[in-house]
């Protein structure tokens with residue numbers, strides 16, 4: 001197995017992604033790799049008709065991002081990811097994961113095979129989308145059904 005130097009773990013904070021978190025932290029330790037974390041806040045009323053965002057919607061988006069930063073900080077402490085390597089982004093999950101991976105020279109992206117949206121597909125939509133366009137290796141950690 002190649003020794004990775006920079007691993008990016010994408011989290012939706014779900015219980016299901018816990019096994020992927022453990023695998024990412026374990027791999028980073030074994031490879032003595034830098035570990036980065038990302039969570040993407042997908043809330044964006046602009047997606048729905050291109051209307052100008054209302055101030056209340058912008059507040060809500062910021063609140064979601066602030067809350068995500070706190071959760072990511074707790075996860076970062078647990079997994080051993082430096083604060084400067086914790087990314088909370090707003091937008092499309094797939095695009096933001098790929099953008100941050102390219103911008104920070106990641107050589108492995110770790111995702112759960114499925115997240116909050118369930119086990120109906122062979123691969124969850126995020127894992128699938130990331131796998132198709134990633135500039136580096138992708139590890140989709142199997143999430144088991146109930």
Ligand code: AMP
Pocket residue numbers: 010011012016017020038039040041042093110111112113114115116117118123124125126127
């Ligand atoms: P899904 O495509 O929703 O089944 O999710 C599969 C995996 O993609 C999750 O276990 C996470 O690793 C990642 N993922 C899903 N949503 C997000 C998100 N909003 N931010 C970061 N990673 C995510």
